[in-house]
Amino acid sequence: MYGFSVVLFAETASFRDPGGQLYHATFPLPPISTIIGIAGAALGISFQQSWELFKINNIKVGVKDVTQSWREISPGRGLDLWKYQKIVTNGVRSDVLKREFLFRPVYQLYYGCEEKRLLEQLRKAFLSPAWALCLGTSDDIARIEEISQIQIMKEIDGGAVELSYCLIPGDQSDNYSFAWEAIYNTPVRISLELPIVKQLPVEFLFSPNGERKGCEYRPFTFLSGIQRLKDPCQAYKFGQQVVPLISVIQRQPS
Numbered sequence: 001m002y003g004f005s006v007v008l009f010a011e012t013a014s015f016r017d018p019g020g021q022l023y024h025a026t027f028p029l030p031p032i033s034t035i036i037g038i039a040g041a042a043l044g045i046s047f048q049q050s051w052e053l054f055k056i057n058n059i060k061v062g063v064k065d066v067t068q069s070w071r072e073i074s075p076g077r078g079l080d081l082w083k084y085q086k087i088v089t090n091g092v093r094s095d096v097l098k099r100e101f102l103f104r105p106v107y108q109l110y111y112g113c114e115e116k117r118l119l120e121q122l123r124k125a126f127l128s129p130a131w132a133l134c135l136g137t138s139d140d141i142a143r144i145e146e147i148s149q150i151q152i153m154k155e156i157d158g159g160a161v162e163l164s165y166c167l168i169p170g171d172q173s174d175n176y177s178f179a180w181e182a183i184y185n186t187p188v189r190i191s192l193e194l195p196i197v198k199q200l201p202v203e204f205l206f207s208p209n210g211e212r213k214g215c216e217y218r219p220f221t222f223l224s225g226i227q228r229l230k231d232p233c234q235a236y237k238f239g240q241q242v243v244p245l246i247s248v249i250q251r252q253p254s
Contacts, residue, residue, distance in 0.1 A: 003112035003153035003238060004123050007146040013135035014101040017198065024099040028224040029167050030135060031200050032246055035061045035109050039122060044130025048206045057118055060245035062110035065165040076103030110238065112153050112245050119150050159232030160242050164223050168233050168244045171197050172221040179228040193225035202248050
């Protein structure tokens with residue numbers, strides 16, 4: 001399989017948990033729908049078109065938080081207040097919601113496919129994006145820091161356990177331990193974070209005007225710290241990096 005990566009930086013980023021109401025918590029990493037939507041923005045096509053493109057051609061995606069290696073510091077967190085108009089029985093009234101955001105994160109997005117030609121078209125689009133790229137809302141404008149060359153990505157025999165700061169399929173809440181040796185050797189003080197398991201959409205229903213609604217969900221785990229899996233996860237070698245890749249058309253283990 002062939003693949004390439006794109007490194008994105010933004011002053012702020014926010015990936016809302018769809019289950020939130022007045023408090024919009026953010027995921028620590030962009031979910032697969034965001035990764036595919038970013039590719040669609042680079043190509044200049046709608047989310048529905050990009051989603052179908054990735055499904056038809058089985059283009060796999062992955063993501064890692066590389067803020068520490070790029071900026072030598074973890075992303076910050078903040079809380080924003082949004083005032084909005086809410087429709088109620090007797091009319092419209094103002095209300096306020098809290099929106100959590102990440103401050104100055106850097107993410108490395110991965111795209112992999114058997115068809116090198118498709119990846120060449122997608123990589124060319126990232127070199128000169130048709131639309132602005134966003135890490136969350138339209139206010140979270142992203143800047144491209146690096147675009148790798150297309151290279152062969154080989155699946156690791158038996159999978160990998162040394163994974164951190166990435167998104168992996170399935171509920172891994174009972175399949176991890178902390179990498180204590182790496183933690184002890186870290187020169188700065190760090191906070192231990194537990195993996196976050198969320199049900200994320202892997203299929204959508206699209207209305208004629210382009211609105212989408214999730215109709216199929218699967219569990220995914222955000223590894224947001226220095227952790228180690230007990231049982232290996234399917235992963236690929238990308239240069240010196242090891243990254244899990246996710247396909248939206250293949251049913252992942254729960």
